[in-house]
Amino acid sequence: MKDELVTVSTYSSAIDAHLAKNKLESEGILAFLFDExxxxxxxxxxxSIGxxxxxxxxxxxxxxxxxxxxLQDQPYTNEQNEVITCPQCGSENISYAYDSSNRLKSFMGFLLALVTFSLPLLSKDRYTCNQCHHVFQK
Structure with a gap:
């Protein structure tokens, strides 16, 4: 019987993907990253690639x-190793996302980003509370 590769998780950040891969490998599980x-x-x-x-x-x-x-049960922490909580409801049940949607204020900004390929530089980190759905930044 042939043992095939299956996708167990997807990530939007290479850092998060490598952390998960390293955790699996530390547990003795063979893991690979695709489309990194x-x-x-x-x-x-x-x-576009999922x-x-x-x-x-x-x-x-x-x-x-x-x-x-x-791993997902562990809360997010800041640089001082303090747990990040929702400023609205105080919940520790938050999700991390990479946001580039609100950074282009005008058509000229879009053109500048398109011409200089600087769109990733205009992106910001954001968190979403899974309890009250409040979106906030660090």
Whole structure:
């Protein structure tokens, strides 16, 4: 029987993808990243190719999903190792996203970004509270 690669998770950030891959490998699970270079080249490609795919062998799928779910249960922390909470409701149940939608204020800004390929530089990190759906920045 042939053991095939299956996608266990997708990421919009190469850093998050590598952290998850390293965690799986530290648990003895063989893991691979697909489409990392395309997303790293330009984060806008993330939408068209479906993100960075973390794949593992079919036989390791259940164990990999258990390891990754334990990672998701840990809260986000800042540089001082303090837990990041929602400023509106105080929940620690937040999600991280890479936002480039609100950074182009005008058509000229879009043209500048298009010509200079600076669109990734205009992006900001943002968090979304999974409890009250409030979107906020660090």
């Amino acid at each position: 270079n395309m997303v790293s080249l330009n984060p806008l490609y993330n939408i 993100g960075i795919k973390l794949k593992t062998l079919e036989s390791d799928r259940a164990q990999a999903e258990a390891v990754l779910s334990s």
